[in-house]
Amino acid sequence: MEWVKRNQITVGATVVVLVAAYVFYGINSNVATSMFSGAWFFAVPLVLGALTGVVGERSGVVNIGIEGQMLVAAFAAFFSASASGSLVVGVLVGMLAGIVMGAFLALTTVKGLMDQIIAGVVINIVATGLTSFFYRPGKVLSANMPQWNVPILSNIPLIGDVFFQSGPIALFALVSVPVVHFALFRTRWGLRTRSIGEYPSAADTAGIDVIRMRLVNVTIGGIFAGAAGAYLSMEATGGFERGMTAGRGFLALAILIFGGWRPLRVFAAALFFGFTNALASQLQGVVNIPQQFITLLPYLLTLVVLAVAAGRVRAPGAVGQPFVKGEGS
Amino acid sequence: MADPRDEPSDGTPVEGAVATETAPPPVLAERGAPPPPTGVLGLLVREQSIIVPIVAVIAALAIGAVLIRAQGVNPTYAYQSLFTYSFGTADGLQATFEKMVPLILCGLAVVIPLRVGLFNIGAQGQLMSGAICAAAAAHAVREAPGFLIAVIAMVAGILGGAMWASIAGALKATRGVHEVISTIMLNSIAAGLIDYLVNGPLKDPSQSYPSSYPAPDGAKFQALGFVPIGLPIALVLAILVAWMLRRTTLGFQFETIGRNRHAASYAGIKLGGMIVLAMAVAGALAGLSGSIEYLEIDPYRYQDGIAGSLGFDGITIALLARSSPLGTIPAALLVGALRAGSSTLMFNTGIQPEIVDMLLAITLLLVSLPIIAKLIFRRHTAKSSALASSWGS
Amino acid sequence: GGTSGPATGSGGGTNSAASGDCSSAQVFCVGLVTDVGKVDDKGFNQAAWEGVEQVKGELGAQTKYVETTDPKDYAKNIKQFTDAKYDVIVTVGFLMADATRAAGKQFPTTKFIGFDQFQADPVVPNVTGLIFHEDQAGYAAGYLAGLMTKTNKIGVVLGQEIPPTQAYAAGYENGAKAANPGVSVSKVYHPAGQNAFNDPVWGAGEAKKMLAQGSDFIFGAGGGTGNGALQETAKTNGAGDKIFCIGVDLDQWDTLPAAHPCLVTSAEKHEKDGIGELLKQIKGNTIKPGNFFGTAGIAPFHDFDSKVPADVKTKVADVVKKLEDGSLATGYKA
Amino acid sequence: MSQPAPETATGGSTAAAPETGSATSRSVPQAQRERLLELDGLSKSYGTVHANRDISLHVERGEIVALLGENGAGKSTLVKQIFGLIKPDRGTITIKGDASPIKDPRDAIRRGIGMVHQHFQLVPVMTVAENMILGNETTSRGVLDIDGARRLVRELSEKHGLRVDPDAEVEDLPVGTQQRVEILKALSRSVDLLILDEPTAVLTPQETDELLKVMKELAAGGTSIVFITHKLREVLAAADRVYVLRQGAVVGEVATADTDARGLATMMVGRDVVLRVDKDEATPGEDVLSIRDLVVLDDRQLRAVDGFSLDVRAGEIVGVAGVEGNGQRELVEAIAGMRPPQSGRIDLLGKDITKANPHETHVAGIGHIPEDRERHGLVASYSLADNLVLNRFSEKPFANGFVRDFDAVRQNAEALFTEFDIRAAGVSAPAGSLSGGNKQKVVVAREMSFGPKLLMAAQPTRGVDVGSIEFIHRRIVAARDTGAAVLLVSAELDEVLSLADRIAVIHGGKVVAEMPGKDAERTEIGRLMAGDH
Ligand SMILES: Nc1ncnc2c1ncn2[C@@H]1O[C@H](COP(=O)(O)OP(=O)(O)OP(=O)(O)O)[C@@H](O)[C@H]1O
Ligand SMILES: Nc1ncnc2c1ncn2[C@@H]1O[C@H](COP(=O)(O)OP(=O)(O)OP(=O)(O)O)[C@@H](O)[C@H]1O
Ligand SMILES: [Mg+2]
Ligand SMILES: [Mg+2]
Numbered sequence A: 001m002e003w004v005k006r007n008q009i010t011v012g013a014t015v016v017v018l019v020a021a022y023v024f025y026g027i028n029s030n031v032a033t034s035m036f037s038g039a040w041f042f043a044v045p046l047v048l049g050a051l052t053g054v055v056g057e058r059s060g061v062v063n064i065g066i067e068g069q070m071l072v073a074a075f076a077a078f079f080s081a082s083a084s085g086s087l088v089v090g091v092l093v094g095m096l097a098g099i100v101m102g103a104f105l106a107l108t109t110v111k112g113l114m115d116q117i118i119a120g121v122v123i124n125i126v127a128t129g130l131t132s133f134f135y136r137p138g139k140v141l142s143a144n145m146p147q148w149n150v151p152i153l154s155n156i157p158l159i160g161d162v163f164f165q166s167g168p169i170a171l172f173a174l175v176s177v178p179v180v181h182f183a184l185f186r187t188r189w190g191l192r193t194r195s196i197g198e199y200p201s202a203a204d205t206a207g208i209d210v211i212r213m214r215l216v217n218v219t220i221g222g223i224f225a226g227a228a229g230a231y232l233s234m235e236a237t238g239g240f241e242r243g244m245t246a247g248r249g250f251l252a253l254a255i256l257i258f259g260g261w262r263p264l265r266v267f268a269a270a271l272f273f274g275f276t277n278a279l280a281s282q283l284q285g286v287v288n289i290p291q292q293f294i295t296l297l298p299y300l301l302t303l304v305v306l307a308v309a310a311g312r313v314r315a316p317g318a319v320g321q322p323f324v325k326g327e328g329s
Numbered sequence B: 001m002a003d004p005r006d007e008p009s010d011g012t013p014v015e016g017a018v019a020t021e022t023a024p025p026p027v028l029a030e031r032g033a034p035p036p037p038t039g040v041l042g043l044l045v046r047e048q049s050i051i052v053p054i055v056a057v058i059a060a061l062a063i064g065a066v067l068i069r070a071q072g073v074n075p076t077y078a079y080q081s082l083f084t085y086s087f088g089t090a091d092g093l094q095a096t097f098e099k100m101v102p103l104i105l106c107g108l109a110v111v112i113p114l115r116v117g118l119f120n121i122g123a124q125g126q127l128m129s130g131a132i133c134a135a136a137a138a139h140a141v142r143e144a145p146g147f148l149i150a151v152i153a154m155v156a157g158i159l160g161g162a163m164w165a166s167i168a169g170a171l172k173a174t175r176g177v178h179e180v181i182s183t184i185m186l187n188s189i190a191a192g193l194i195d196y197l198v199n200g201p202l203k204d205p206s207q208s209y210p211s212s213y214p215a216p217d218g219a220k221f222q223a224l225g226f227v228p229i230g231l232p233i234a235l236v237l238a239i240l241v242a243w244m245l246r247r248t249t250l251g252f253q254f255e256t257i258g259r260n261r262h263a264a265s266y267a268g269i270k271l272g273g274m275i276v277l278a279m280a281v282a283g284a285l286a287g288l289s290g291s292i293e294y295l296e297i298d299p300y301r302y303q304d305g306i307a308g309s310l311g312f313d314g315i316t317i318a319l320l321a322r323s324s325p326l327g328t329i330p331a332a333l334l335v336g337a338l339r340a341g342s343s344t345l346m347f348n349t350g351i352q353p354e355i356v357d358m359l360l361a362i363t364l365l366l367v368s369l370p371i372i373a374k375l376i377f378r379r380h381t382a383k384s385s386a387l388a389s390s391w392g393s
Numbered sequence C: 001g002g003t004s005g006p007a008t009g010s011g012g013g014t015n016s017a018a019s020g021d022c023s024s025a026q027v028f029c030v031g032l033v034t035d036v037g038k039v040d041d042k043g044f045n046q047a048a049w050e051g052v053e054q055v056k057g058e059l060g061a062q063t064k065y066v067e068t069t070d071p072k073d074y075a076k077n078i079k080q081f082t083d084a085k086y087d088v089i090v091t092v093g094f095l096m097a098d099a100t101r102a103a104g105k106q107f108p109t110t111k112f113i114g115f116d117q118f119q120a121d122p123v124v125p126n127v128t129g130l131i132f133h134e135d136q137a138g139y140a141a142g143y144l145a146g147l148m149t150k151t152n153k154i155g156v157v158l159g160q161e162i163p164p165t166q167a168y169a170a171g172y173e174n175g176a177k178a179a180n181p182g183v184s185v186s187k188v189y190h191p192a193g194q195n196a197f198n199d200p201v202w203g204a205g206e207a208k209k210m211l212a213q214g215s216d217f218i219f220g221a222g223g224g225t226g227n228g229a230l231q232e233t234a235k236t237n238g239a240g241d242k243i244f245c246i247g248v249d250l251d252q253w254d255t256l257p258a259a260h261p262c263l264v265t266s267a268e269k270h271e272k273d274g275i276g277e278l279l280k281q282i283k284g285n286t287i288k289p290g291n292f293f294g295t296a297g298i299a300p301f302h303d304f305d306s307k308v309p310a311d312v313k314t315k316v317a318d319v320v321k322k323l324e325d326g327s328l329a330t331g332y333k334a
Numbered sequence D: 001m002s003q004p005a006p007e008t009a010t011g012g013s014t015a016a017a018p019e020t021g022s023a024t025s026r027s028v029p030q031a032q033r034e035r036l037l038e039l040d041g042l043s044k045s046y047g048t049v050h051a052n053r054d055i056s057l058h059v060e061r062g063e064i065v066a067l068l069g070e071n072g073a074g075k076s077t078l079v080k081q082i083f084g085l086i087k088p089d090r091g092t093i094t095i096k097g098d099a100s101p102i103k104d105p106r107d108a109i110r111r112g113i114g115m116v117h118q119h120f121q122l123v124p125v126m127t128v129a130e131n132m133i134l135g136n137e138t139t140s141r142g143v144l145d146i147d148g149a150r151r152l153v154r155e156l157s158e159k160h161g162l163r164v165d166p167d168a169e170v171e172d173l174p175v176g177t178q179q180r181v182e183i184l185k186a187l188s189r190s191v192d193l194l195i196l197d198e199p200t201a202v203l204t205p206q207e208t209d210e211l212l213k214v215m216k217e218l219a220a221g222g223t224s225i226v227f228i229t230h231k232l233r234e235v236l237a238a239a240d241r242v243y244v245l246r247q248g249a250v251v252g253e254v255a256t257a258d259t260d261a262r263g264l265a266t267m268m269v270g271r272d273v274v275l276r277v278d279k280d281e282a283t284p285g286e287d288v289l290s291i292r293d294l295v296v297l298d299d300r301q302l303r304a305v306d307g308f309s310l311d312v313r314a315g316e317i318v319g320v321a322g323v324e325g326n327g328q329r330e331l332v333e334a335i336a337g338m339r340p341p342q343s344g345r346i347d348l349l350g351k352d353i354t355k356a357n358p359h360e361t362h363v364a365g366i367g368h369i370p371e372d373r374e375r376h377g378l379v380a381s382y383s384l385a386d387n388l389v390l391n392r393f394s395e396k397p398f399a400n401g402f403v404r405d406f407d408a409v410r411q412n413a414e415a416l417f418t419e420f421d422i423r424a425a426g427v428s429a430p431a432g433s434l435s436g437g438n439k440q441k442v443v444v445a446r447e448m449s450f451g452p453k454l455l456m457a458a459q460p461t462r463g464v465d466v467g468s469i470e471f472i473h474r475r476i477v478a479a480r481d482t483g484a485a486v487l488l489v490s491a492e493l494d495e496v497l498s499l500a501d502r503i504a505v506i507h508g509g510k511v512v513a514e515m516p517g518k519d520a521e522r523t524e525i526g527r528l529m530a531g532d533h
Helices: A002-006 A008-027 A029-058 A066-084 A087-111 A116-133 A159-163 A168-186 A188-198 A200-205 A210-236 A248-258 A263-283 A291-295 A297-308 B014-021 B039-046 B048-070 B075-088 B090-116 B123-140 B146-175 B179-199 B230-247 B249-259 B261-266 B271-296 B310-320 B328-349 B355-368 B371-380 C044-059 C071-083 C094-106 C134-148 C163-179 C200-212 C223-235 C271-283 C302-306 C310-325 D006-011 D075-082 D105-110 D128-133 D146-160 D175-188 D205-220 D232-238 D261-269 D328-336 D358-364 D373-377 D406-420 D436-449 D466-481 D493-499 D522-529
Strands: C028-036 C061-068 C088-092 C111-115 C127-131 C153-158 C184-189 C217-221 C244-249 C263-269 C290-293 C296-298 D035-046 D049-060 D064-069 D090-095 D113-116 D193-197 D224-228 D241-246 D249-255 D287-297 D303-313 D317-321 D343-348 D366-369 D454-458 D485-490 D502-507 D510-516
Touching: A002 A008, A008 A029, A008 A263, A029 A066, A029 A087, A029 A159, A029 A168, A029 A188, A029 A210, A029 A248, A029 A263, A029 C200, A066 A087, A066 A116, A066 A210, A066 A248, A087 A116, A087 A210, A116 B310, A116 B355, A168 A188, A168 A210, A168 A263, A188 A200, A188 A210, A200 A210, A210 A248, A210 C200, A248 A263, A248 A297, A248 B179, A263 A291, A263 A297, A263 C200, A291 A297, A291 B179, A297 B146, A297 B179, B039 B048, B048 B075, B048 B328, B048 B355, B048 B371, B075 B090, B075 B328, B090 B123, B090 B230, B090 B249, B090 B271, B090 B310, B090 B328, B090 C071, B123 B146, B123 B179, B123 B271, B123 B310, B146 B179, B146 B271, B230 B249, B230 B271, B230 B328, B249 B261, B249 B271, B261 B271, B261 D373, B271 B310, B310 B328, B310 B355, B328 B355, B328 C061, B328 C071, B355 B371, C028 C044, C028 C071, C028 C094, C044 C061, C044 C088, C044 C271, C061 C071, C071 C088, C071 C094, C088 C094, C088 C271, C094 C111, C094 C127, C111 C271, C127 C271, C134 C153, C134 C163, C134 C217, C134 C244, C134 C263, C134 C296, C134 C310, C153 C163, C153 C200, C153 C223, C163 C184, C163 C217, C163 C263, C184 C200, C200 C217, C200 C223, C217 C223, C223 C244, C263 C302, C271 C290, C296 C310, D035 D075, D035 D224, D049 D075, D049 D090, D049 D224, D049 D249, D064 D075, D064 D205, D064 D232, D064 D261, D075 D113, D075 D193, D075 D224, D105 D113, D113 D175, D128 D146, D128 D175, D146 D175, D175 D193, D175 D205, D193 D205, D205 D224, D205 D232, D205 D522, D224 D232, D232 D261, D241 D261, D249 D261, D261 D466, D287 D328, D287 D485, D303 D317, D303 D328, D303 D485, D303 D510, D317 D466, D317 D493, D328 D358, D328 D366, D328 D454, D328 D485, D358 D366, D366 D436, D373 D436, D406 D436, D436 D454, D436 D466, D454 D466, D466 D485, D466 D493, D485 D493, D493 D522, D502 D522, D510 D522
Parallel strands: C028 C061, C028 C088, C088 C111, C111 C127, C127 C290, C153 C184, C153 C217, C217 C244, C244 C263, D064 D224, D064 D241, D113 D193, D193 D224, D317 D485, D317 D502, D366 D454, D454 D485
Antiparallel strands: C263 C296, D035 D049, D035 D090, D241 D249, D287 D303, D287 D343, D502 D510
8 A cells, every 4th residue: 555655657657547547448349449449559569568668777777779679570580480480489580689789789789789779770670681681472371370268357348358369479478567677676686687787886886787687688678679679570570571560679679668668557658658659549530630641640649648748757867887896885 | 103224305306316316117918918929920910800791791601502512502603693793794783783872871970879878779770760851851842842851851850860870879868778678669650750750741652652752853863874973972971980989089989978878978979969969970971871762863852661670770780890990891891782783692692682781790790700810810819899899789 | 373483493593403594585585573471471462473484385485573562663673684685574462553554664575464463554564553453342242241240240350551451341242231231341451560461460450350340251461461350250150151261362272271250251263363364465465555454353162062042152253244344333442 | 173172182172072082981991801803914916006005913802092193104005905806915904813815895894894994885776684794694484584684773873873774765865874774784793803994074064073983982882993084183082002103113112192293293194284274364356246036956856055145355264164964065066157057147257157157167267176076076087187277178279269288287287286286206107006185186286377356165185195185275275366266066064164264054945144254163063054143
């Protein structure tokens, strides 16, 4: 209950949103369900991409290469699934691709002391080049990704339909959010991770191996971007297209900041964005305003929300700064 | 509180005493750095900001050769086709130059905010907004003399880009909205608004595809031989920006904010105003490049694709240039030449144009990883300033 | 299968065994410049290239393509071929219209085919526009959907809002209403931006939403974006029984195997045939400047042949015929 | 005169001063002593700088050893090696007879070493409890045991009499309290050797005395302590033995019982140091600064300055004495224009500058030596020349309208270099490469050189060595003598006592007492600062 008190605004907002959602559901269950499903469908890669950002940036490494990480993972996932005929292989290879890209970022920035933004840009360019250069048309998946109904939970009206009847990667995203949140704020790993991202020399003097931990975190954090990529090419659609991330990595970055580097808020921010997006397409042709004005609604609303709720987010203190042992204290 | 055992001061300057009685502590410009070498090595070390990128390009081409070979093509032939066209033919040289113009300007649009500690991902939207304003203005004054139209269009482009960028600047300065989010959002908003404009109020009805009115004939830029007019403009601006950052009080204020915001506000620099101004200047440059694209490049209209990915290329340029304004020129020359030659490369060898992206990525990687410098210069490696450190602020 | 290896190297000049000197009268050279995009895009670039390749053997032609990466390179890329004295140059996409006409004037002895490029007066004598009525293809598709829908709700997921997508959408809507006045059509355009035609995930999401709201026909008309919608429909429960999808531009049965479970037909512009026809005319010296109207209609039903009721088939065929001979208007004005 | 005269230290003239003045009265019997730490031939260079050369020293169990030396003498380098933060180039470190190299801080901690660092090593956004357990967490089934950490904090603060709230976020705490957290953190792992690198630089006199008391209790319990400070009074009050470092080498070792402040200072600097500020009687002129009922909010929107009124006249030094965190920072920032006041009024020479921005206050004639020189006073990557015109870059002759004049900037720097005895490679050396004392001289030079009407000096000698302190103090007096009004804000009571012509005691954001500086009583002011009035 103390937690509720400390997080009054969050809890309040959640309650309001839930009530509104169910009122909407009561009015038109079909449209409500489809819009919220659409929102979540849209939000999944953003959430996953942003989680990669959370893990990396909380450890002190800026990641603007999420877009590239996702793209390479989408490519690797789809083509390995199609070549091996196994969806599981595809998803795993996708995650592995995310991890490999994460390792690249980690090695160049943490070990090689390369500027983190440049490393991210390099990832993005390399990803575009690689995936279009080696793209081969005409490949298909051997099967569709399964749809899973989570027992009991999937029977909850609205929420069950939206969140608990979905593909494995979407469920993975759903589970990852609270897990990462919990890990970050309640476990030893989290405490240490936050400390190396906030004030690495303090962690260093406390006996924590900052370099190793950054390497490991940034590398492993790539698993989420990898999952996001696999989601795009295998779960959301059934094929890879050049440039199919279509800016979602950058949106994830925006969502990461919007969500204040906190997984639960990132989740909320992604859903908000997804919902405005669903709203925009729902309104097309219904209201008599040029379609273009409606479709830029999500971007505009995000800006407005940020401007109104300004000053509330704060980046991890040492994000972007390389750590060199013995220089900090 | 005086200590009776202290000898009364006899007025001898104590500085003098210090100087004579104790050797001054060993203070060097770079504490702990070895003395700079002299001679040829010294020259190389001092010029390493030039040497490193050159070596990086050569190394990237070597790695690229492997990729090309893997495609079953002779790399020498491939590079020959690429560069012969880009530099060796009038058409190719003009294409290279034409591509350089927006690359330089968008590169500058990223460089300037970087100096203030801002990461401008919005050059894309700023360029688009400049281009559409140029198109609208040129159409509005289409009866005027061509030269005047061109000037008005450029001014409109500058204002359009500046205005669009200032939104991000103002949101940052007044509401603390992270410029990375706001510029990403503003890119999408610009795309939407302009899509509406070229489908509606600014649409040229003679075109079935959404497209603005064309630039009036007199206003179109004619190339001077194979040198497009935009090139001298861009070059002059690069020099001006370098001068501005280095020699003027404005540049000093930008730089101070970027290096230590607290010290800047202590020194009486108005952070908010300067942030907006830096973004506005950046947007103005991107916007100008938009209007030049409109005035200089066939079909002389605002159409889809006018912006290409130039805004994002600006980031690459800025990073290749290591955020130096003058560095954008060689960086743009490299990228422009690769892009210009890529279709000849495909025509002659069948190699996909994406190879260019790969070459650029490798170059960027090698330029920014301290590896090359470490290999060549060892202990004398110069430190490059970090861009990423401003991320959290 | 029409996915005859466009990416397998016929684009370059590597297989020099086949490459003769295009300036000689004996060698018939056909070059193609894509719009921004690649010849394996499952869309009009691919259709155009396949059209060229289809008649290559018959005409004994030597062919090559160049892919455009920056719209400002159209003229430059065309010039690659004129410099090499190609006999015919195919340029793909409306955006290349100006560049093609300019090149036509500059190189009067070279023939140009402007794919999707309407030639307004005065025409350039050596430039022929290959034009299709997207609204007719859309109309036929909508007519089919209107007849077959059980829920009286159908949807269309489009790329960016530009004339061809507008034409498809209008034709689709009008056709459906003509077949079934009670039908309601949801349509959605991709928000403008760089990836309007290449955002399959967005297309899939929109299809998902429409299906959830009761649509049982999804028309995917927007390149990769539309393909996403088709794939999503193909994955949905009931695909092929209660839920169907319609492809666009070319027979997507060939290009998008992932959509097979729901793909009844495609609103097809007979692009390959059009290109082939024009190339033959050029070879036979019968080509005329101005516009050549290719035919548009719907693609074969393939596996769905048995699932489409016979009376529906006849009604649709009838409509297609009327559209072709001009006795039926789609109600779309460009 | 921040280094108190020896009689202040030994004479116990203040109530709060530590009871035990000399090491001889320490209760640990000599026989029980064991060699806890032994350094043999320790050397460390950074390029050409020999930060430590051939250092050999030892620390017995239960002994307090002070390291003394000017800025850059190599003290921090030395202790960082003991704590495993950096590796020695040569030499051995033997801890409790074990001479194996110290791999990293973790290894050092394991071997019973605790360290309080010169620069705080606390994560600002975390709570005290979280900081306390960082690196040494206990978990139950994977979950952090935060309750246990809270308990640990409470127990430790109880035990050592250093009160802190386990749930407070570190960044919200005043520096003094943060220092307590640092100390508790070091103590939270059982330590045999506690290293304290300038722990008192940010403490108030009371806090310092508290700390010295804790140190002595620890030592009595068998913990050895290595103690670095620039304040001779503290050395004499707490340490048993002193090693003096100069330019990286040990130049002397002495038992505190056998020396005094003056002797230590001479050993440190290598010459006689004037430990007393020599100044004439003030001859105050007109009012320069007048503050009325000022209210200023702090970062948390609380009224840090709450109805503050004060006048400062030309030719006098007014010292604001107070425990840190009583609104001094906000007061200074408000006067400098960096923090808009909530209400009240500030006049400079009869002109209202309440709403002026930093540039306007500078133009109006305020020279401001900021409290935090690294953060506000300097741009580390700029050359000294640029730093010396940091707030005057746009003025003539440093700029001609829009264009900067680098020659003028350089000439200015060269002149100030000699005048203020700034020691650096040259005017184009980056400010970040200077030692703390020299950095401070750069700021002082800049703020005094333009002939300010009001010189506002906040903690002007914090963390600065004796030689530089002496110099800065003389410059402040010189500024007064040329007719400037000086507002000195310092947590260093000795500094205020020795410099100020008039003293205003600040508590809770307002002036609680004003008195002439001449016959102000240390104890009396200490009492007022603590809120007893
Ligand atoms: N990381 C480093 N790189 C290069 N030189 C260094 C480094 N750390 C310290 N030095 C140099 O080593 C010398 C000793 O520095 P050290 O920090 O030990 O001094 P100190 O005695 O602690 O000074 P202070 O009283 O200012 O804290 C100085 O000349 C300093 O410039
Ligand atoms: N990486 C480095 N390169 C060069 N000099 C360094 C480096 N790190 C520290 N120094 C120098 O070492 C000296 C003392 O180091 P320390 O970290 O104790 O600095 P400080 O606390 O700023 O000094 P002071 O105690 O005098 O204020 C300073 O002169 C500092 O500038
Ligand atoms: Mg030190
Ligand atoms: Mg110090």
